[in-house]
Amino acid sequence: MNAPLRTVMVERLGCRYPIIQTAMGWVAEPSLVIGSSNAGAFGFLGAAVMTPDEAREKILAVRRGTDRPFGVNFHSFQPGAEQIVDLILANSEQVRAVSFGRGPNAKMIARFKDAGILCVPTVGAVKHAVKMAQLGVDMITVQGGEGGGHTGSVPTTVLLPQVLDAVDVPVIAAGGFGDGRGLAAALAYGAVGIAMGTRFLLTRESPVPQSTKAGYLGAGTDDILVTTKLDGIPQRMVRTPMMDRIERSGPLGRWLRAYEAGMLMKRRTGASWGDLLRSAREMTKDGGSLRQSLMAATMPMLIQRAVVDGDIENGVMATGVVGGRITEVPSCQELVDRIVAEARDRISALTGPQALSTPHAA
Numbered sequence: 001m002n003a004p005l006r007t008v009m010v011e012r013l014g015c016r017y018p019i020i021q022t023a024m025g026w027v028a029e030p031s032l033v034i035g036s037s038n039a040g041a042f043g044f045l046g047a048a049v050m051t052p053d054e055a056r057e058k059i060l061a062v063r064r065g066t067d068r069p070f071g072v073n074f075h076s077f078q079p080g081a082e083q084i085v086d087l088i089l090a091n092s093e094q095v096r097a098v099s100f101g102r103g104p105n106a107k108m109i110a111r112f113k114d115a116g117i118l119c120v121p122t123v124g125a126v127k128h129a130v131k132m133a134q135l136g137v138d139m140i141t142v143q144g145g146e147g148g149g150h151t152g153s154v155p156t157t158v159l160l161p162q163v164l165d166a167v168d169v170p171v172i173a174a175g176g177f178g179d180g181r182g183l184a185a186a187l188a189y190g191a192v193g194i195a196m197g198t199r200f201l202l203t204r205e206s207p208v209p210q211s212t213k214a215g216y217l218g219a220g221t222d223d224i225l226v227t228t229k230l231d232g233i234p235q236r237m238v239r240t241p242m243m244d245r246i247e248r249s250g251p252l253g254r255w256l257r258a259y260e261a262g263m264l265m266k267r268r269t270g271a272s273w274g275d276l277l278r279s280a281r282e283m284t285k286d287g288g289s290l291r292q293s294l295m296a297a298t299m300p301m302l303i304q305r306a307v308v309d310g311d312i313e314n315g316v317m318a319t320g321v322v323g324g325r326i327t328e329v330p331s332c333q334e335l336v337d338r339i340v341a342e343a344r345d346r347i348s349a350l351t352g353p354q355a356l357s358t359p360h361a362a
Helices: 008-013 030-038 052-065 081-090 106-114 126-135 156-166 180-189 210-217 241-248 251-269 273-284 290-307 321-325 332-351
Strands: 019-021 042-046 070-073 095-099 140-143 171-174 194-196 224-227 235-238
Touching: 019 030, 019 332, 030 042, 030 052, 030 332, 042 052, 042 095, 052 070, 052 081, 081 106, 126 140, 126 156, 140 156, 156 171, 156 180, 180 194, 180 332, 210 290, 224 241, 224 321
Parallel strands: 019 042, 019 194, 042 070, 070 095, 140 171, 171 194
Antiparallel strands: 224 235
16 A cells, blocks of 8 residues: 555655745745755745745755755746746756646646746636636646635635546645644545645744734634725735725725735836836736736735735735744744644554555655
């Protein structure tokens, strides 16, 4: 019998354990990707909020910090997307996978596959999983409603089996995972691994300021809400003073916030208003108004205030529901080791120790 933690995800991505550190904007920086990858998980660099020059520098930083394979996340509608795709392809000897939500078409996916880079999109609905499978992706990460940031309404325990029944590609479970019990449960459903964002955000290698980490640790499940006021699409956030102001705002306030965030992005990236509007219009192809799309395109600036600048009074903090029960900040190695040990204990309790007789992948 094969060891249960040696899944097809482990074999294809080249990590030691079926655990993914997700590509959170401003959080999935080189320090976290290096820490999670060296610990045996598979780390994704969050390049969706980076310029091509920043992506080049940070891909090289990850490569200097680990010899383990890692992934890069991007959006095909972000400014400089084509250059970032070229960078990913140029580093294909160590960049093993790309992740994305909306955007890439079959032609772009084929470019990655021709270079030996696996395409692992994240979806939150069955129909999107089916579409991605039809486009030829290699694996799919399915995020249930418990996940942080943009989220759907279907819980992981319902969405995961629906997607497993609907597609033939390997499926990775996300949304609500933070320990080894969750990993064992996901494998029991038929997933090939789990993906975690909030749990990795609250590690020592995470670049998030200590003041912001303290804000996350202090938030219970009752302090976490789902809002549509950020860009018209449901998002799960920690309740902060800024979040409360956003919840009280009307249409004029949302336009003002889109303008302010756009100014921040212009200063941060050097993009012109034309660049931002083109990016926003590209996003409207998937539905939604120009205002919603402009707000979505500039939303990273509000997240940056909290997770980069440490200003939780004027920033927003994306989180999964699991954040409401996280109480400490371990190292990535401590976290991964604990998850693996807990998962083995749970599987052993259910199946007997013989199921763990084959050593895990080196």
